[in-house]
Amino acid sequence: MKKRNFGSVLLMTIFVIAFLSALVMGLLQMNTEEIQLVQNQIYAAQALATAEAGLNDVFSELRTDPNWNSGFTDKAFEGGSYTVDVNDSTITSTGTSSQNFDARVEAEITIGSTNPYTIRIDHLRINE
């Protein structure tokens, strides 16, 4: 009588597929974490650059008018935005990246008395 041995192939296939899947999933997981780390860093850097841009925007205003103190609120910049508060000699700029990452730059400044109004940074705090 002829034997029908169909069970062993299926078992082997399941073993192999399970092993390979576990391997690939594990590696992909590690890779995804790496990518996420890098992305986080990029977004944080974007937010910081946006905050810096806000600070420089205020400096640009102060160079022409040293008494300017309006600041900016959610001013769009490269997909994100910055909000800058001018409080006497303290300028606080908060940058938000397109992925809602925040960064904060605060500068205490002294403005020159004659035109062109040069700006000297006396204290600079980044994400503090």
Add this chain to the structure above:
Amino acid sequence: MKYQDKQNLSYKRFRASRDGLTLMEMVIALSIMTVIFAAILPLFGQIRSGWDSQQAAAETLQNGRILIDHLNRNLTKAVKVTAVSNSLVTDGYIEFEDNDANTFRYDVNSASSYVEFGPVDNLSDLAGPASQLKFTCYDPCDLDTPITDVNSIRFVKVETELTNSLGLGKNMAFTTCAYLRVNPESGTEENLTMGTLFEYDISQAKEPALVQIDATQYLCAYTGPGSDGWAVVLIVDTDNGTVSRATAFEFADVQATTPALAKIDDTHYLCVYTDKFSDGQVVVLTVNTGTWNITKETPFEYDTDYAVNPALVKINNTHYLCVYTDKFSDGQAVVLTVDTGTWNITKETLFEYDTDNADTPALAKINDTHYLCVYTDKFSDGQAVVLTVDTGTWAISSGTKLEYDNLNGQNPFLAEIDSTHYLCAYTGDGSDGWAVVLTVDSGTWTISAGTKFEFDDSACDNPALAQIDTSHYLCAFSGSGSDGWAGVLAVATDTWIISKGVSLEFDNAKGTHPTLAQIDPNDFLCVYEDTNVDGQAFIMNYNPATGPPVTP
């Protein structure tokens, strides 16, 4: 069929349908699987090692990103660098002060090779391992020349190489630059300030001359009350910025104008002046270093015809070169010999160094036998000449003249920069303040002039110079409205280009004929005539800029 038979048949069918997995079959299947796995396992190993390699590279890259980002952020907001390794050191370090005056440090742990960061006494691992951490620092104006002077560092270049954790993995190099954006609190602007004015003669004190006795006492000779010759010891207190005086002494009771002084020794000073007949007189003044009272020895008339605006410089303890304007307004030079026993003075042979015209000469010693003389010629232009003194016969000769300013060059004053370069300040074109660097060729004793610089474009009369350091000179002069002004002239010692630094109006009523003497590297005694032609004295304090420019 019986029920029992039916049961047996159904069991047999069941057995027939379930007999694919015998033990033998299992063994064979597992053996085949083992063989297949054994065959493909090395392949998995290679794949795994490929992943590991990428993983390690990614980790090194991430480490580098973190490190560079950290360095850049912290150095950018640093107030100042307080210590840094030489730019050639590959396991370097840097210490810097933050906004809250805390000092942090980056360095490489010598055991683990990890880059460490933290407060100086509490470092912890940041990233690594690193095979290189190099800091190259620059000042804000020159990004080509690395410096190590922490007071000037404003720009830091960081080069690092992180080691791959895999033996065969590649190391990665990272470079970043950070500009220290925060004003260093210790950095100061160049400043020139004055202490309290002291009126050392309330009656009259014209055209004063100064010479240092010691660190705190200065001999001042001037045309005092009755236009007679007076001398007084001025005592300076640099801690309080005040000047006081000892008893004044009338060294010439008939008349004495435009005195000039030279130190013989700690207690004796040679004073040349013009008497009431406009003749040239010279006298030794003796200073009592206990009471600071002054006495005089026997005067000597070195030119019985005419001698005005004399200038004096010491050749050696017993010989002094004196240049002056004679009765024909020509330039005369003579060596005066002082007997240090009797304090009698004699003169050597006169030498006419300019037969046309030579007014208001000034002298500077080049070496024992050569002296640079600048003066105003018959066209009121600026002339310079090297006078050579034969120290055997005391005969004088002159070299080739140089007209350093063909527009105007009056009341010149000299200050030595080095043995071949001299800064000359004078009243130049437009009666403004000008300065030029004169270069003396020590082979041919010819003179050449650098680029002229107008340091005051409103007015300048009777400038006086004092050296602060090799590249900085304090210049006091009578400026616009005859007010008293002082300014710092900076000389680039490579191009000999002159520029102007900070200035100070020390008397906004009037300040003429100022004279300067250096007290210490930062303090200078200045005496001048005020608006009532009285004698005023004060201490000027100069502080060079520290750190980078701190405008505003």
